[in-house]
Each structure stands twice: as C-alpha cells, then as structure tokens.
Amino acid sequence: MSKRSRTPRRLLMAATTTSVLTLALAACGSGTGSGHSSAMPGMDHGNRPSSTAPADAMASMPGMDTAATGNGLAAARDGYRMTSGTTGLPAGRSADYRFTVTGPDGRPVTDFTVDQTKRMHFYAVRTDLTGFQHLHPTMAQDGTWTAPLAALRPGTWRLYTSFTPATGSGEGKDFVLSRTVKVSGMPMPTALPKASGTTTVDGYTIAVKGDLTAGTAGRLTATVTENGKPVTDLQPYLDTYAHLTAFHQGDLSFAHLHPETKVNGDHGGPTLTFHAEFAQPGNWRLFLQFQTAGKLHTAALTLHVN
Structure with missing residues (x-):
C-alpha cells in the first residue's frame, strides 16, 4: 500500500474515534446533570456521591433514559438527593x-x-413486585428520616420516597426518589400473577376497569364488593377513600394514581375513580389501599397497559 493511500484511512479512523468520544462525553454529561439513573439496581447519578453510590453505580442500563421523567428510579433529581448509609x-x-x-x-x-x-x-417493593409496604417515616431534627419496615424477604428491594419541598428551588415540586437495598438470605423469586381485572383481599372483591394507553392520561375505576354486595362504608384514608400505587414489571418505574372521588364521611364506595397515566406499556402491579371499620386493606393485581 502506498503512502498516499494510507493517509485518508488514518484520517477516517481519527474522525471516527473523535465522534465516539464526543458521544460518550455527551451521554455522561446528560446523565450527571439531570439525575438520570438505571432501572433495576438503581444507578445513582447525581452531583455528589453518597455512601452507597458504588453499589448503585453497577446497575444495568435499561430505563436510564426515562429517570428524569419522574418515574422514581433515580436517587437524585434537580439537585435533590436521597442518601443513606x-x-x-x-x-x-x-x-x-x-x-x-x-x-x-x-x-x-x-x-x-x-x-x-x-x-x-x-x-418498599421487592424486584419481583412482592412484599409491598407503604409507610410514613418520622424525621429527626437533623433531617434524618426513619422508616420502620416490617419483616422483609431475602432479595433486592427498591425503596422509594415521595415528597414536596416547602422551600428552596424545588418548592411545590413533587419528587419521587429511590435507592436499592439487599436483604440477606437466598432470594426465592415469585412469578408475577397474570393480568386480571379482579382480586380479593380480606373478603373484599375489587374489580378494576380502564382501557389505558401508555403516555396518555386516562380514567381507571375500582369497584369494591363483599359477598356480591356493593361496599358503601369505606372510610377516608390519607384524605381519600383509596390510595393507589403502581410499579412497572420491567424496570420498577413508579406511578401514583390520583383519586378523583370526593370524600363524604365514612360513606365511600362502591366505585372509586382515579386519574391514571402510565409512562410505558406492559404489565404494572397495582396496590390499592382502602379502609373499613378502622382496618387498612391492601389489594394487589396486575394491570396491562397498551
């Protein structure tokens, strides 16, 4: 090969290398600035490393490009960070x-x-979408929160915190941040139940309806019955007749469905309406919490979103 023929090839290789490096630097820059994170094990991209950043940083890539949209898979967002030792x-x-x-x-x-x-x-939810817990931690004067978790099964769990700052640059903005934690022992995964419109808990039957499409706001209804009869004595729980949370089967994206049914004393039911918007298609595990006679019930079912 002549000297003239080798020169263009070297220039082409140099240009290709420069392009790859530029793309890599752009990807790294966008992830750091926006709090992007991976889906399952919880990549932790933020402005400052936390005590568990090395473990979180070894996460898989799926879901990384959606962390900034508010799906709860990042430990940091807009300068706010969830840290834990x-x-x-x-x-x-x-x-x-x-x-x-x-x-x-x-x-x-x-x-x-x-x-x-x-x-x-x-x-708190395990990566196979079992063992759901919804808690309200307490805060010490120094800003440390303590969440009293009930017994956990072995495996990897994702822990989400949902809050709205009252002051500062994030004032009035809703945040959902999360981290993962390992629970000791040999994990025994549980298969996700197939998508179904009904489920039962504590003698109550809950029927869920809604033709939902990812990325589009829709309406979802949940009807509560007992022994075939409509339930009309639901009590307010957290200022509503039902609290509904969902997690995506693929990457554990978080969704909180907002109730539309107005509260009227202890006379809730049988049908409750929710404003629903899911970021991506697939199976979502829904956890519906409602209260009767002072007792809290948690019903779970799998919902498919088109």
Missing part, C-alpha cells in the same frame, strides 16, 4: 431504614409540604 437489611424481622433528603446546597431538607396528610410517603 444502609446497603443491607436483615431478613425475617422488622428493621429501621434511615435516610436523608439533601437539597441543591448539599444540606438536609427539613421543610416539606403536607401531601395527603403526610410530609413524606415511603414505599
């Missing part, structure tokens, strides 16, 4: 999970807006 929890017994929410200035946030009677909502 806890990377593992024991199996088979209750345990406290402590965490802090820091603001863009790196300091713990202590001023939150009350949403559905609480300043902080906390959710």
Whole structure:
C-alpha cells in the first residue's frame, strides 16, 4: 500500500474515534446533570456521591433514559438527593431504614409540604413486585428520616420516597426518589400473577376497569364488593377513600394514581375513580389501599397497559 493511500484511512479512523468520544462525553454529561439513573439496581447519578453510590453505580442500563421523567428510579433529581448509609437489611424481622433528603446546597431538607396528610410517603417493593409496604417515616431534627419496615424477604428491594419541598428551588415540586437495598438470605423469586381485572383481599372483591394507553392520561375505576354486595362504608384514608400505587414489571418505574372521588364521611364506595397515566406499556402491579371499620386493606393485581 502506498503512502498516499494510507493517509485518508488514518484520517477516517481519527474522525471516527473523535465522534465516539464526543458521544460518550455527551451521554455522561446528560446523565450527571439531570439525575438520570438505571432501572433495576438503581444507578445513582447525581452531583455528589453518597455512601452507597458504588453499589448503585453497577446497575444495568435499561430505563436510564426515562429517570428524569419522574418515574422514581433515580436517587437524585434537580439537585435533590436521597442518601443513606444502609446497603443491607436483615431478613425475617422488622428493621429501621434511615435516610436523608439533601437539597441543591448539599444540606438536609427539613421543610416539606403536607401531601395527603403526610410530609413524606415511603414505599418498599421487592424486584419481583412482592412484599409491598407503604409507610410514613418520622424525621429527626437533623433531617434524618426513619422508616420502620416490617419483616422483609431475602432479595433486592427498591425503596422509594415521595415528597414536596416547602422551600428552596424545588418548592411545590413533587419528587419521587429511590435507592436499592439487599436483604440477606437466598432470594426465592415469585412469578408475577397474570393480568386480571379482579382480586380479593380480606373478603373484599375489587374489580378494576380502564382501557389505558401508555403516555396518555386516562380514567381507571375500582369497584369494591363483599359477598356480591356493593361496599358503601369505606372510610377516608390519607384524605381519600383509596390510595393507589403502581410499579412497572420491567424496570420498577413508579406511578401514583390520583383519586378523583370526593370524600363524604365514612360513606365511600362502591366505585372509586382515579386519574391514571402510565409512562410505558406492559404489565404494572397495582396496590390499592382502602379502609373499613378502622382496618387498612391492601389489594394487589396486575394491570396491562397498551
């Protein structure tokens, strides 16, 4: 090969290398600035590393490009970060999970807006979408929150915190941040039940209806019956007759469905209406919580979104 023929090839190789490097730097820059994260194990891209960042950073890539849309898969967003020194929890017994929410200035946030009677909502779900828990942690004066988790099964769990800052740059903005934690022991995965419009819990039957399309707002209804008869004595729970949370089977994206049914004393039911919007198609695991006679019930079913 002559010297003249080798020169264009070298220039082409150099241009290709430069293009690849430019794309890589652009991807890294966008992930750091917007709090993008991976889906399942919880990649943690933020402005400052936290105590569990190395474990979170070894996550898989699916879902990374959707973290900034509010699906709860990032530990950081818009300068706000969920930090925790806890990377593992024991199996088979209750345990406290402590965490802090820091603001863009790196300091713990202590001023939150009350949403559905609480300043902080906390959710725990295993990666196979079993073992759902919805808690309301307490905050110490230094901004450390403590969530008293009931006994957990072995495996990887994703822990979500939902809040609205009352001051600062994020004032009035709803945030859902999350981290993962390992629970000791040998995990025994449970297959997700097939999509179904009905489920039962504590003697109550819940029928869910709604023709939903990903990325489009729609309406979903849940009807509660007992022994075939309509239930009309639902009590308010968190300022509503039912609290509905959903998680995507593919990457554990978070969705909170907002109730539209107005509260009228202890006379809720049988049909409840929710404003529903799911970011992506596929199976979603729904957890519907409602209260009767002072007892909280949690019903679970799988919903398919087109």
